Amino acid sequence: MTTTSDPGERTGPSAWDAALRLLGVRARSRQEMRDRLARKGFDAETIDDVLARLDKHDLVDDTEFAAEWVRSRGTNSARGRVALRQELRAKGIDGATIESALAEVDPTDERAVAGGLVAKKLTPVQVDQLREDPAMRDRLFRRLVGQLLRRGYPQSMAIDVVNEALDAAAD
Known part of the structure; x- marks a missing residue:
């Protein structure tokens, strides 16, 4: 922690230290870094200097950040393209x-992840109810499609995946 004799000057960690701590948690986009440093009270000139220094050391790269975000969130959080874009x-x-980052998402893999989500959500009790009560299909269809849409899967893919799962479960 730095202290100064001039009461008008900022006390506490430097902007550089704050930026490195933020990057220690996870990678950040340039805009995220700018916003977080501004929230910490650093002025625009200081933030620009820190961003230039981060660039010099290749510590902030939006292209790499976006590609890693898509890989990580697509795999670990099962997010679809729509959610990733947002x-x-x-x-x-x-x-x-x-x-460019979304172009790396394989549509077949994305569809498989969506199918896996539906399979997890479709319980054996629901499958039994589906076989006994055809009206149950509509309720399950709406619920499962809604879940996929909230996770950011395209509507047409969500509808196809849920229809396939319900058809397979009804057999």
Whole structure:
């Protein structure tokens, strides 16, 4: 912690130290870093200097950040393209970089993950009810499609995956 004799000057960790601590938690986009440092009370000039220094040491790279975000959130959180696009936009990533990162998502893998989510949510009790009560299909369909849509899967994919799962379960 730094202290100064001038009461008008900032006390506490430097912007550089704050930036390194933020990066110690997880990778950050340039905009995220700018916003977090501003929230900590650093002025725009100081933030620009820190971002330039981070660039010099290759510690902030939006292209790499976006690619890693898509890999991580797509795999660990089972997010679909729609949700990933929204998350990256919220992190200040530009459209071309987002589309480049999303181009790496294999549609077959994305569909398989969506199918796995539906399989986890479809309980044996629901499968039995589905076989006994055809009206149950509509309720399950709406619920399962809604869950996939909230996770960011395209509507057409969600509908297809849920229909396939319900058809397989009804047999």
